[in-house]
Amino acid sequence: MPQLMKNYVDTGKVSIEIRDFPLTQIHTGALMAAQAANCSAEQGQFFLMRKTLFNGTANKEWQDGSLDDLTTFGNYAASIGIDRAQFESCVTTNRHLAQIKADMALAQQLGINSTPAFIINGRLLMGAQPYTEFTKIIDTMISPP
């Protein structure tokens, strides 16, 4: 969300951490995609891979976590300038599976059952929300009435 980035993140008021909650029962490729994002984090390109994955799923470039999808993710890795061999080794050896499972367990513990979901200083906000919904909550936290 560009407005949130410009007005709150870039000004030091807000930090945003991404966690994984792949809905594996309905999105069969989401787990491998989460691994792809985390493996890109190793090489400093988490957010660029994340954006690439979202664009890719919108264009139906990958779907079910098949070998074809692994090739597609490898192509993404090459296109964003990270080491493809290191990336593919990371994905195929499930190097960040423990991280993803920890994120999923935390989400379930917090009562989250769909995405996106946001925890804002401990407060749960479910679903894709308009910018104003975030500002309402954040501004109250920064300057309590």
Add this chain to the structure above:
Amino acid sequence: MQRFLPFWLGLLLLSLVACGFAPGSTTSTPNDTSLLSERTPNPRMIGDANAPVKIIEFSDYQ
């Protein structure tokens, strides 16, 4: 014998580099099995780590 010393030292250095024992060599990231969320800096976070408001976004990719 002494005139061959640089050659042997060079050969030794090349062998050490090939085996990964060169001075200053470090363990590469792929062997780091710690959780990403516990690393500093956290590679999945943007913004100031000390910001007053912290948002954690749980997301799916499909």
